[in-house]
Amino acid sequence: MSHIYLDHAATTPLHESVQEQMTSVMQNHFGNPSSIHFFGRDSRKLLDQARTTIAKSINAPFTSLIFTSGGTEANNLAIFGSAYANEQYGRHIITTQIEHHAVLHPCERLESEGFDVTYLPVDETGQVDLNQLKEALRDDTILVTIMSVNNEVGVIQPIQEIGELLEEHQAVFHTDAVQAYGVQQIDVQEMKVDLLTASSHKIYGPKGVGFLYKHEKHHLKQQVFGGEQERKWRSGTENTLAIAGFEQAVKVLMEERESRNTHYQALFNELIAQLEKQEMEFSINGDLNNRVSNIVNISFPKTEVEMFLTNLDLAGIAVSSGSACTAGSIDPSHVLKAMYGEEDERLYNSIRFSFGIHNTLDEMKQVAEKIQPIVERLKSLS
Numbered sequence: 001m002s003h004i005y006l007d008h009a010a011t012t013p014l015h016e017s018v019q020e021q022m023t024s025v026m027q028n029h030f031g032n033p034s035s036i037h038f039f040g041r042d043s044r045k046l047l048d049q050a051r052t053t054i055a056k057s058i059n060a061p062f063t064s065l066i067f068t069s070g071g072t073e074a075n076n077l078a079i080f081g082s083a084y085a086n087e088q089y090g091r092h093i094i095t096t097q098i099e100h101h102a103v104l105h106p107c108e109r110l111e112s113e114g115f116d117v118t119y120l121p122v123d124e125t126g127q128v129d130l131n132q133l134k135e136a137l138r139d140d141t142i143l144v145t146i147m148s149v150n151n152e153v154g155v156i157q158p159i160q161e162i163g164e165l166l167e168e169h170q171a172v173f174h175t176d177a178v179q180a181y182g183v184q185q186i187d188v189q190e191m192k193v194d195l196l197t198a199s200s201h202k203i204y205g206p207k208g209v210g211f212l213y214k215h216e217k218h219h220l221k222q223q224v225f226g227g228e229q230e231r232k233w234r235s236g237t238e239n240t241l242a243i244a245g246f247e248q249a250v251k252v253l254m255e256e257r258e259s260r261n262t263h264y265q266a267l268f269n270e271l272i273a274q275l276e277k278q279e280m281e282f283s284i285n286g287d288l289n290n291r292v293s294n295i296v297n298i299s300f301p302k303t304e305v306e307m308f309l310t311n312l313d314l315a316g317i318a319v320s321s322g323s324a325c326t327a328g329s330i331d332p333s334h335v336l337k338a339m340y341g342e343e344d345e346r347l348y349n350s351i352r353f354s355f356g357i358h359n360t361l362d363e364m365k366q367v368a369e370k371i372q373p374i375v376e377r378l379k380s381l382s
């Protein structure tokens with residue numbers, strides 16, 4: 001059976017050129033970039049090159065990137081690092097109810113330590129309201145952390161407007177741009193963000209590497225102690241192999257982002273057209289006019305998500321839902337809960353499709369054809 005992978009928001013395969021680059025680095029460059037001899041200098045050169053390429057991709061200075069083990073660590077460093085560095089100015093933090101757990105859980109941890117956290121709600125479109133943000137801002141707010149693009153529904157947040165709003169405020173502005181980096185042009189100057197998180201494995205690079213961009217005027221409390229790597233913001237011998245792979249993924253991304261977006265939009269249009277052709281009942285979660293091209297979250301009334309996902313997997317289609325299945329019961333998505341409330345049936349019948357560069361229009365047709373009988377069967381059981 002052939003498999004169709006439509007879960008690129010979870011992770012992407014390595015780009016072929018990334019595989020080649022990493023193989024070459026693995027074979028030819030092993031030195032520790034902190035060593036002063038030839039082998040160390042050789043790896044340092046690779047690291048510097050990668051930092052230059054990646055910093056340029058977000059219009060940031062070379063010295064502003066802190067390489068981390070991925071998006072999760074970068075978010076943790078941004079949140080704990082700025083909360084502890086600035087607590088003398090206040091202990092209030094603002095975030096949203098629809099953040100990734102790599103933001104929500106650090107915020108909850110800070111709450112347990114006595115910080116006060118406001119979780120901004122969203123409406124059915126999935127967007128935060130700037131007026132609600134304005135109302136929530138206080139003199140003692142030290143950090144605002146709001147994601148650029150939501151990983152479950154693909155909704156885009158008004159990051160630049162938020163950046164402008166916060167320009168005159170003491171609060172540090174962090175955005176988790178893990179899902180944005182692959183599809184949106186990122187310019188940290190224009191966006192007026194102080195901290196920004198990205199991750200390599202969502203853009204056809206290797207897993208286990210990402211970065212935190214940090215504006216030079218901001219201080220973070222160090223979270224990992226040891227050597228003086230990453231200007232002491234993050235100790236530990238740099239993962240040169242993964243960072244070199246990440247750089248190659250960024251190089252290709254810079255060349256292809258626009259054409260990838262066109263391709264993703266075509267896949268989206270085709271999937272919707274094919275589902276309609278199958279005369280299926282469905283609705284799209286979130287604002288259709290304010291979403292990224294590669295993620296769509298669709299509700300199929302009268303189906304049940306856990307059985308749906310299992311049936312799709314058996315049919316060779318890999319997708320996901322935001323709900324976590326724990327010990328046989330479903331914990332519905334906190335994102336859909338924030339958008340629709342606790343009782344809405346969309347919490348229990350929604351599926352995320354996320355497109356990638358290798359998907360074809362014909363696959364979208366196959367997916368719709370395979371989904372149709374599954375939905376009919378599940379509806380008859382409901």
Ligand SMILES: Cc1ncc(COP(=O)(O)O)c(C=O)c1O
Pocket residue numbers: 009010069070071072073075100102147149150151176178179199200201208209210
């Ligand atoms: C929005 C968002 N933030 C953070 C992360 C975590 O990134 P990583 O897997 O690199 O730790 C993810 C990954 O799913 C994500 O989608």
